Amino acid sequence: MSAGWFRRRFLPGGPLPAPRPPRPRASPVPYRRPRFLRGSGSGPGSADAPRRPDARPVRSPARGRALPWNAGYAEIINAEKSEFNEDQAACGQLCIRRCEFGAEEDQEWLTLCAEEFLTGHYWALFDGHGGPAAAILAANTLHSCLRRQLEAVVEGMVALQPPMHLSGRCVCPSDPQFVEEKGIRAEDLVIGALENAFQECDEVIGRELEASGQVGGCTALVAVFLQGKLYVANAGDSRAILVRKDEVRPLSSEFTPETERQRIQQLAFVYPELLAGEFTRLEFPRRLKGDDLGQKVLFRDHHMRGWSYKCVEKSDLKYPLIHGQGRQARLLGTLAVSRGLGDHQLRVLDTNIQLKPFLLSVPQLELQEEDVVVMATDGLWDVLSNEQVARLVRSFLPGNQEDPHRFSELAKMLIHSTQGKDDGPTGEGQVSYDDISVFVIPLHSQGQRSSGH
């Protein structure tokens, strides 16, 4: 295997709808993304929109309701690793139609009947790899998928208890009891909608990239505020944390080859042909070499959280399914994340071994109701721990209570503190060379603004 064998095999993406120009590293400016409303999915970024009966023409911004831009504050930094920004973000209001309208409905009437909509807020970060293509597609598409998924179940969401049948028809007299016993709540329909939206978006990205001859993938971290509750869905290694007065709590966990080792090894155990005889499923503390043959060395397999010793055989010298430590860990020597969108075409260089069977687009869901959320791509977390970010948030906000731009300033300050220019408030002066995106989302003001609909 050549030295370049495990290099990421991507080139910067080709032409795609409205990629953001790279930003100069020295002066990050607040990110303002065009708002999206119902029907914005019909842009080129979501090619399936024309086939959906609910895809309507983009409404003119002037006619839409004002977006709560102060609902979230984003900063994005381009590390100049690639021509286009591999970090992409999207945020805006979600308008979910509560009633069934025919395709011929009057747009004006829809605008007037605001109570026929359930509104929520949406924030999303996508960290691309192999070019920005998948991240841009996801930023343009996922909210439309989510809106459609939510509209498909909205009748159940606004009911006191989700009915067994969406029609409200009761086939079996004890249907409400069955639903009650399973403990199914309106929140579970939102969670299900987010899970299905990730799957749908992944399929759209797969089709779009194939059709346009592009490649790549991205992580996805999404926060949705709906009916007074915050939902966080994560697939990849971005992170969201909740900062409260006396505590800091993770709202997501990272999915990397290391954190998902047992699931990935288990799949290779059940389907050894996925490795095509080129990799070993076993984990060792380092890659083995000829001198280790016949020795008893530390190892672990799919069924083990602990470690044991095994006598090294020739097949153990193959390249490991998961190799490297911490942020250097790679799946099949190629990918640093184990969940995300895209990568349908991705193969190990010079082989036919596919990454996708090991890579899931299934997000992990968290449900929260309080305080301040910080969402950021990995560049921030490389340099600052949860606790350091919490300390920065807690020390910054109380002194800036009157500043209407304090959340935006906080996002900016968090990014600056990773650039090693002024040692930052952490005083540790660590430096990040990655793209960085940060959202700061104040939950309480969200709750006051949008807990109704």
Next chain:
Amino acid sequence: MSAGWFRRRFLPGGPLPAPRPPRPRASPVPYRRPRFLRGSGSGPGSADAPRRPDARPVRSPARGRALPWNAGYAEIINAEKSEFNEDQAACGQLCIRRCEFGAEEDQEWLTLCAEEFLTGHYWALFDGHGGPAAAILAANTLHSCLRRQLEAVVEGMVALQPPMHLSGRCVCPSDPQFVEEKGIRAEDLVIGALENAFQECDEVIGRELEASGQVGGCTALVAVFLQGKLYVANAGDSRAILVRKDEVRPLSSEFTPETERQRIQQLAFVYPELLAGEFTRLEFPRRLKGDDLGQKVLFRDHHMRGWSYKCVEKSDLKYPLIHGQGRQARLLGTLAVSRGLGDHQLRVLDTNIQLKPFLLSVPQLELQEEDVVVMATDGLWDVLSNEQVARLVRSFLPGNQEDPHRFSELAKMLIHSTQGKDDGPTGEGQVSYDDISVFVIPLHSQGQRSSGH
């Protein structure tokens, strides 16, 4: 499908080594199991022993060191569901050889050199189904598998840091650094040994049952106290909790078709042929019928923690892969647990559909260091919650500080409080009709007695 289609397909087990006679329901007596020491694995319950170089003749009890019988207190009740007790238990001292001895070594010398052994304590509960055969085999075998697994790694366990090579030879100068970076500690070797022991024991049970034409399976809940730490390994629906002065903490979690729904559905998604077209992978709040056809009903699939609606098709009317609610939930209409030992031959009645691919023998591991552990089979937990058991433990022990039999009495009291005879100290008078086994293990006195070796 007939009404009896989902009945457990087992008959009481045939002759097996030393099954305990059924105990009368009315008067549970303290359980005293013959102690096991090194080499006890050469009995008929562990057929692989003769092939191991370390399998030695059973040492006469009179020559072994005294077992700390007051280390754990067990109560077992037979609900008279079957001729033999389906609950089985084992406990005793684990003696792990620290040095390599040849087969010809003088037994006397071994006895004199106690410091060449690492000693620990072992408690295990096995809740059988389809007869007691698997539970009896597990009670007679698992400790031998564990001893062998521990002996295979003991040099690494007693080192300051487990070496990369068991020989201590350093093939690569930075080997200690690789081990350090992976964070591998001596505890991880004990965890790995427990995980491997479960796998090995499962294989032994599979071979033994097949050879003797018997069937069945069992859950396994194992606690091991070694080098001042408590390890709990669980596969099935028994439970261990830690009771401390101000808190109660679960030491295990249950593995049932409900708690492992996503793993099981995922396997059926990847391998649809495992269901032979007879089952549907999807979960619905109740089993669907013809009237539901064409309706949109609540469902969830392998990638969903939440719920959504789908239009019912004919294939959705099949029997569900997982059906029923709570303790009634069954895997393929057959099994109430999703992890355990045995069941290699188990098939859905009148079909060729195997349970084993969905059933794992992989335990979940917890590591603890303090206070009081209560281990019990499901009969106790059916009637008493963790909090109720904790309340009973906390109210009983302080008033009985001087009683040398107080832990034994506590185990007896816990079982009595499930029999509805005297309303028990809970005053709730709920009654269990299942076999019940209870261990009460005081950790601090364990720590004092055996933290050395």
